Amino acid sequence: MSENVLLQRSSKIIDSGEHDPQVDPINPLTNELHELNEQVAVITSFARVVAVKTNAGIVLFDTSTGVATEKVLSELRSWSQDPIHTVFYTHGHLDHVSGSGTVRQHAIDRGEPAPRFVGHQNIARRWARYRRTNQFNLDINSRQNNHLANPNFTIGPNAEARARGVNTFVPEDVVEPDTTFTDVFTENIGGLTFSVRHVLAETDDHSWIHIPELKTVIGADLISWNFPNAGNPQKIQRYPAEWAQALRDIIAVEPELYVPMHGLPITGHQRITTVLGDTAEALETIVDQVVDAMNQGHSLPRIVEQLRLPTELMAKPWLRPRYDDPEFMIRTVWRSYAGWWDGEPVTLKPASRTDVARALAEMVSNGLTLKAAAEKAVADGQLDVATELATYAAAATPEDPEVHRTLAEVYATRAESEPSTMCKGVFVDAAERASAKATELGG
Ligand SMILES: [Zn+2]
Numbered sequence: 001m002s003e004n005v006l007l008q009r010s011s012k013i014i015d016s017g018e019h020d021p022q023v024d025p026i027n028p029l030t031n032e033l034h035e036l037n038e039q040v041a042v043i044t045s046f047a048r049v050v051a052v053k054t055n056a057g058i059v060l061f062d063t064s065t066g067v068a069t070e071k072v073l074s075e076l077r078s079w080s081q082d083p084i085h086t087v088f089y090t091h092g093h094l095d096h097v098s099g100s101g102t103v104r105q106h107a108i109d110r111g112e113p114a115p116r117f118v119g120h121q122n123i124a125r126r127w128a129r130y131r132r133t134n135q136f137n138l139d140i141n142s143r144q145n146n147h148l149a150n151p152n153f154t155i156g157p158n159a160e161a162r163a164r165g166v167n168t169f170v171p172e173d174v175v176e177p178d179t180t181f182t183d184v185f186t187e188n189i190g191g192l193t194f195s196v197r198h199v200l201a202e203t204d205d206h207s208w209i210h211i212p213e214l215k216t217v218i219g220a221d222l223i224s225w226n227f228p229n230a231g232n233p234q235k236i237q238r239y240p241a242e243w244a245q246a247l248r249d250i251i252a253v254e255p256e257l258y259v260p261m262h263g264l265p266i267t268g269h270q271r272i273t274t275v276l277g278d279t280a281e282a283l284e285t286i287v288d289q290v291v292d293a294m295n296q297g298h299s300l301p302r303i304v305e306q307l308r309l310p311t312e313l314m315a316k317p318w319l320r321p322r323y324d325d326p327e328f329m330i331r332t333v334w335r336s337y338a339g340w341w342d343g344e345p346v347t348l349k350p351a352s353r354t355d356v357a358r359a360l361a362e363m364v365s366n367g368l369t370l371k372a373a374a375e376k377a378v379a380d381g382q383l384d385v386a387t388e389l390a391t392y393a394a395a396a397t398p399e400d401p402e403v404h405r406t407l408a409e410v411y412a413t414r415a416e417s418e419p420s421t422m423c424k425g426v427f428v429d430a431a432e433r434a435s436a437k438a439t440e441l442g443g
Contacts, residue, residue, distance in 0.1 A: 006034050006042070010264035014271045019317035026225045026263050026317070031068050033075035036257060036265055039192075040216055041079055043072045047095045047261040050218050051076055052211065054190025057085030060103065060115070061209065061218045062096040062261060066171055069099030073106050083112040086189060088196065089119035089177060090220035090261055091206045092126040094170065101173025118185065119177035120198050122205035129236075130170045137169040140234040199246035200239035202229050208250060215256040217272075222246055223279060225263025227314060227321035230283065231328025238332050244283040247276040263318075275318045282313040286326065290333040299343030300334045345411065345430035346391040349423065351384035359385045370396060371403050378410060383417060386410045394434070401443020408434035 009026075013019045019026070028044050033051075035041045043049040045064035049072050052059045058080055064072050084107055089097055104114050130137050179185075185196040185207075195210040202221045209218040221229070222243065230240040250258070251273050258266045258276070266272050286307065293303045309326050313319050334342070341348055359382070363373035370393035377386035390407040397403055411431035415424045 004034070004036065006044075006264050007036060007267045010266050011268070011271060013264075013317050014266065014274055017316065031071040031075065033079050034265075035079065036259065036267075037214070039214060040257065040259070041076075042259055042265055043075050045069075045072050047093075047221075048259070049076075049099075050259050050261075051079070052192065052214070052216075053080055053082065054085065054192050056190030057083045059189055059192075059194065060084055060087045062090055063087060063099035063103045065095050066098040066102055069102040072099065073103065083107065083110070084115040086116045086118060086194075087175075088194070088207070088209060088218075089117065089123055090208070090218065091203045092119070092123035093203065093221070094130075096261060097123075097174055098171050100175035101171060104175050105173075116179055117175050117177045118179040118181075118196070120205040120207050121180040121182055122203075124176050124180070126203070126205055127170050127174065127176070131168075134167070134169050138167065141169070144232075144234060197246075197249070199242060199249075201243035201246055202238055204237075204239070206246075208246065210250075210253050210255070212253070215254070217250050217253065217255040217258050219250065219258050219260045221261055222250070223258070223260040223263065223266075223275060223318070224323070225260070225318050226323040227319050227326050228279060228283060228329075229324045231324050231326065231330070231332050233328050233331070237335060238329075239336065240283045240329055240333055241287045241336065244280040244287065247280040247283075251276050251280075278313050278316055278319055282310045282319055282326075283329075285310050285313075286329050287333050290330055291337065294334070294337060300331065300338075301342060301344055303334070304330050341426075345426055346387055348426050349384060349418075351382070351388050355382065355385050356388050359389060363389075369393070371406050374406055374410065378413065383410065383414045387414060394437075399441060401438040401441035404434045404438035404441065405443050408432075408438060 009024045013024060013026070029046050031043065031045045033041050033043045039053045041051045043051070043064070045068040047062055047064060049064050050061040058076070063069055084103065087100065087103060100117065107114050181196065181198070183198050187194055192211055192213050195212065196207050197210070199206050199208060206220050206222070208220050208222060228240070228243060230238045230243060232238065254269050255272055256267065256269055258272045266275055286309070289307050290303055293306065298306070304327065307330055314321055314326060359373060359377055363370070368376065370389050374386045374389035374393055377383070377389055387410050390403065390410045393403040394407050408431045411427045411434060415427035415431060418424050418427060
């Protein structure tokens with residue numbers, strides 16, 4: 001057990017704004033218990049487990065992955081022999097909950113009552129979704145983390161599933177919350193108030209916990225000492241706007257200790273304000289730019305091209321994009337406010353890549369222009385391929401009115417051939433825009 005090393009390290013990094021990861025790892029995965037003060041300890045597993053001593057027993061936040069949990073519990077027992085009174089889940093991601101069966105069994109083996117498990121009502125719904133899409137989740141997690149794969153890599157739910165040698169993403173012995181809540185859950189346990197607030201953030205089942213007597217916040221994955229995991233291309237919707245608001249709300253309760261489930265704990269209200277405020281600002285600037293551009297009628301690809309990422313904030317040691325790519329967040333924000341379509345008419349019902357590739361190869365071997373190739377595709381009855389070629393033609397020679405005229409004709413023809421109102425609406429609009437452009441250019 002080492003004392004406050006993690007707090008010293010985070011203070012050094014935040015106060016200097018500088019960081020050498022070789023000297024000061026921000027996400028040590030040693031499964032060691034660190035006492036942060038007399039009542040609060042963090043165990044550096046993946047994800048972290050936080051323990052709080054109360055007069056009624058230990059209150060635990062998360063349970064880590066199953067492979068680490070035995071070690072987590074032995075570290076915990078070096079710090080306190082009190083029974084575990086309650087386990088709070090910060091959210092339902094498997095690196096946080098997979099050890100729950102082991103924690104429950106640990107209490108039973110000690111002849112103590114099984115602890116109560118408290119979590120947001122959406123946690124069970126998440127696990128039901130994981131079970132419904134079991135193989136898909138095994139696949140996407142394997143893909144997301146495969147550059148980390150090696151025989152010694154024993155962290156994360158993916159390694160967890162491998163270690164168990166089974167093909168179930170959600171462990172069979174995971175403990176569903178027996179006490180759930182919708183927005184807030186407040187309770188005094190052994191002399192301390194646990195004020196739990198649900199927020200939409202990385203997930204829809206996230207909560208952060210304020211313990212006012214200890215001026216402490218347990219911050220779930222709202223801060224991970226990485227650029228927020230708000231853009232993840234393979235995962236379900238994230239909530240960057242609400243995430244930023246949650247960080248502002250935490251700053252407002254003026255905690256002196258902030259304990260995240262990844263990375264380093266932070267001490268001192270000023271430092272907490274710096275890290276949480278910077279993170280909120282990074283999220284807000286992307287959200288605001290995307291929403292403004294949407295209101296100006298820009299398509300998603302154009303927004304991705306034009307948006308200015310907060311590069312200065314991304315250089316801070318607590319916001320470096322080592323996990324998620326901030327550009328991906330643009331798409332998350334779009335998806336928060338729009339349908340799946342990216343706003344480019346050409347992608348609404350795209351031609352197959354094979355058909356477009358064949359048409360391009362033929363175009364090159366016949367020495368045709370893009371415009372001529374588009375017209376040939378119309379004549380061949382391949383309207384979707386014609387749309388792609390005419391779109392390229394208009395992009396390549398935007399000052400040529402004739403290519404816009406061709407594009408307008410292709411869309412007008414396609415609008416007539418489509419049965420659905422939704423499709424006709426987009427294609428008619430595209431035809432009108434291309435036609436107006438051609439007229440504007442004098443065509
Ligand atoms: Zn996590």
